[in-house]
Amino acid sequence: MMPPLLDVHDLAIGFPGQDVVHGISFHIDAGETLALVGESGCGKSITAFALMRLLPPAARILRGQVLFEGADLLSASPRQMRAVRGKRISLILQEPMTSLNPVLTVGAQIAEVIRQHETLSRSATSRRVLELLDLVGIPEPQRRAGEFPHNFSGGMRQRVMIAMAVACQPRLIIADEPTTALDVTIQAQVLDLLDSLRRQFGMAVLLITHDLGVVAQWADRAAVMYAGRIVEQASVRPFFRHPRHPYARGLLGAAVSEAGTAAEGGHYTTQRLTEIPGSVASAAGEPGCPFAPRCPDMIPACRAAPPGLETVADGWEVACIVATREEVRHVAAVG
Amino acid sequence: MSLLSVDGLRTRYVTHGRVVNAVDGVSLEVQSGETVGLVGESGCGKSTLGKTILRLLDPVEGSIRLRGHDIADLGQHALLPFRRQMQMVFQDPFGSLNPRQTIGTLLATPLKVHRRGNRAERRRRVLDIVSRVGLPAEALDRYPHEFSGGQRQRIGIARALVLEPDLIVCDEPVSALDLSIQAQILNLLVDLKRSLGLSYLFISHDLSVVRYFADRVLVMYLGRIVESAGYAALWREPRHPYTRALLAAVPQPDPDRPRGPIALRGELSSAAAGGCRFRARCPQAFDRCTSEDPPLRKVADGHLAACHLA
Numbered sequence: 001m002m003p004p005l006l007d008v009h010d011l012a013i014g015f016p017g018q019d020v021v022h023g024i025s026f027h028i029d030a031g032e033t034l035a036l037v038g039e040s041g042c043g044k045s046i047t048a049f050a051l052m053r054l055l056p057p058a059a060r061i062l063r064g065q066v067l068f069e070g071a072d073l074l075s076a077s078p079r080q081m082r083a084v085r086g087k088r089i090s091l092i093l094q095e096p097m098t099s100l101n102p103v104l105t106v107g108a109q110i111a112e113v114i115r116q117h118e119t120l121s122r123s124a125t126s127r128r129v130l131e132l133l134d135l136v137g138i139p140e141p142q143r144r145a146g147e148f149p150h151n152f153s154g155g156m157r158q159r160v161m162i163a164m165a166v167a168c169q170p171r172l173i174i175a176d177e178p179t180t181a182l183d184v185t186i187q188a189q190v191l192d193l194l195d196s197l198r199r200q201f202g203m204a205v206l207l208i209t210h211d212l213g214v215v216a217q218w219a220d221r222a223a224v225m226y227a228g229r230i231v232e233q234a235s236v237r238p239f240f241r242h243p244r245h246p247y248a249r250g251l252l253g254a255a256v257s258e259a260g261t262a263a264e265g266g267h268y269t270t271q272r273l274t275e276i277p278g279s280v281a282s283a284a285g286e287p288g289c290p291f292a293p294r295c296p297d298m299i300p301a302c303r304a305a306p307p308g309l310e311t312v313a314d315g316w317e318v319a320c321i322v323a324t325r326e327e328v329r330h331v332a333a334v335g
Numbered sequence: 336m337s338l339l340s341v342d343g344l345r346t347r348y349v350t351h352g353r354v355v356n357a358v359d360g361v362s363l364e365v366q367s368g369e370t371v372g373l374v375g376e377s378g379c380g381k382s383t384l385g386k387t388i389l390r391l392l393d394p395v396e397g398s399i400r401l402r403g404h405d406i407a408d409l410g411q412h413a414l415l416p417f418r419r420q421m422q423m424v425f426q427d428p429f430g431s432l433n434p435r436q437t438i439g440t441l442l443a444t445p446l447k448v449h450r451r452g453n454r455a456e457r458r459r460r461v462l463d464i465v466s467r468v469g470l471p472a473e474a475l476d477r478y479p480h481e482f483s484g485g486q487r488q489r490i491g492i493a494r495a496l497v498l499e500p501d502l503i504v505c506d507e508p509v510s511a512l513d514l515s516i517q518a519q520i521l522n523l524l525v526d527l528k529r530s531l532g533l534s535y536l537f538i539s540h541d542l543s544v545v546r547y548f549a550d551r552v553l554v555m556y557l558g559r560i561v562e563s564a565g566y567a568a569l570w571r572e573p574r575h576p577y578t579r580a581l582l583a584a585v586p587q588p589d590p591d592r593p594r595g596p597i598a599l600r601g602e603l604s605s606a607a608a609g610g611c612r613f614r615a616r617c618p619q620a621f622d623r624c625t626s627e628d629p630p631l632r633k634v635a636d637g638h639l640a641a642c643h644l645a
Contacts, residue, residue, distance in 0.1 A: 039513035039514065039515065040513055153602050155602055156602075183376040183377055183540065183602075184376075184540065184542065184581065184584045184585055185376065185580060185581060185584040185599050186376075186602060187584070187586075188584040188586070188594065191586075210513065210514065211586070212514070212588035213543075213585065213586030213587055213588045214586050215588070216586065216587060216588045216589055216590045217586040217587070217590070217593065217594055218586070236590050237590045237591070240588060240589055240590050240591075241591075250515060251514055251515060252588060253518075254514050254515050254517065254518035255514060255543075255588050266546070266547060267546075267547060267566065267567075268370075268521070268525045268547055268548055269550075272522060272525075273518040273521055273522055273547070274518060275515070275518045275519045275522060276515035276518070276519075277519075279483050279485060279486075279515075279516065281483060
């Protein structure tokens with residue numbers, strides 16, 4: 001079996017006085033899209049920055065391994081990391097306006113990425129820039145390459161970011177809420193573009209999002225984070241059909257989905273939304289499962305220690321002592 | 336009589352010498368006890384419309400009738416009694432709460448401004464509102480930064496409710512909140528509507544939320560209402576190509592229901608002169624769309640659309 005493209009082991013990240021990621025493990029296979037899902041503050045973005053070794057100065061990696069193409073990025077030198085960033089792994093952020101340089105033309109910024117990693121002549125570089133703009137669906141690349149980020153709409157700026165990200169055909173793109181700032185029609189265009197480029201170049205994508213619709217439509221597998229831990233990971237299809245972790249179940253229940261037709265429900269007049277009571281802060285400073293104070297299935301044992309991920313089926317892991325116990329019972333009953 | 340009746344409303348911004356009609360001839364009604372959803376992409380004018388109805392912005396044309404009284408041209412003083420009847424809940428509950436006032440002061444201020452009751456009565460009223468939105472009485476002595484996003488939105492709702500309004504304009508009230516908190520706030524808004532007989536104009540870019548929460552839905556594009564229908568009819572049988580594209584673009588949390596192809600190309604831009612303002616992005620545009628601006632007309636019972644093909 002091929003080793004995964006990215007293999008993260010027991011990664012823990014902390015700020016002074018507060019740990020934010022408590023030892024998470026996941027992997028991404030070549031060419032697949034893994035969605036890292038969770039609500040604000042769950043640690044999904046800081047995880048992305050840790051993979052790129054771009055943590056804010058106060059944050060520290062406390063332990064763990066990030067194996068990318070067999071080498072541990074956490075022990076790579078700054079020089080080795082510079083060769084990885086943009087070339088082997090690229091990052092796309094939520095707000096392209098703040099990640100693009102406002103006083104450089106779009107063409108110059110894409111050319112900079114190419115120059116950083118490849119030795120191409122001046123004219124070959126500018127040809128490549130135009131090809132990339134064309135590839136991401138920006139009309140009139142010749143003219144647009146000479147314009148500044150503020151001349152572009154939000155959707156077009158995100159296309160520019162994608163052009164920069166794929167400029168050196170990396171093996172992995174980390175996209176942190178790439179469409180959260182965009183309208184829904186533009187979101188679909190941008191994610192479709194990213195997906196088609198992924199297929200075309202055989203890249204893998206780590207898609208960080210809070211939107212379950214985006215996960216269902218654009219990811220192969222999902223890893224759900226809660227309070228700095230992965231609580232469930234599985235292939236998208238079985239996960240949406242039957243999420244095991246009570247938090248994941250609650251999230252899907254809380255989603256105002258359009259399942260069914262308007263006539264048969266899903267409207268406030270006939271159906272109340274499932275609430276997850278309380279907030280993430282509820283468990284601060286307690287020793288047990290971080291979701292326990294909000295959990296409908298909580299038993300006294302949940303208060304003892306945070307549960308680790310356990311395999312419940314092939315490629316399906318859940319961190320919940322109640323859910324995995326039920327699974328064992330279920331399997332025993334069926335078997 | 337409708338609770339709110341807006342007719343031919345126009346709101347104009349002048350930026351860099353350019354005139355933009357952000358609201359460009361909008362007519363709508365909200366009945367007592369009704370929730371009307373207003374959807375559209377960013378920049379379509381939906382927030383401007385909400386603020387103009389509340390007279391936080393001044394219209395250049397048209398009427399805004401609240402139980403029959405036109406408030407479009409009233410001066411600030413004459414407006415005061417009407418302001419009590421219409422309140423707003425904002426998207427960002429932090430930016431809209433004064434960080435240096437306790438929740439108690441924040442909630443009592445509208446009562447003071449409108450000279451309602453004495454100190455003790457105001458305190459009672461504020462306590463009642465705080466418990467209605469699901470916050471403990473201790474919250475009154477604390478400051479906005481001490482609360483989570485969801486709790487702050489409860490405070491924003493409490494402030495809108497304290498004067499016992501009939502109509503609340505909610506501008507993206509759950510967009511800044513996490514999913515698990517969204518459900519709490521939407522359920523709260525439903526409970527309050529039932530117990531207090533409120534009407535909502537609910538502005539949102541999130542079609543799934545509007546689909547759940549609204550009785551009737553208005554779809555806005557470049558300053559105009561392009562379709563209006565009951566929530567069930569709109570999702571069952573959208574008539575305007577823009578509405579259809581918008582609905583098709585919403586990613587469903589169900590991998591077994593893949594999205595249809597996106598018929599819509601390009602992005603919201605300023606309207607070309609003459610003709611239908613959607614024609615540049617419309618997959619079905621034809622000659623007549625360039626020459627003739629389609630009016631909003633009845634296409635079925637309770638269903639309006641502004642499209643030659645609807």
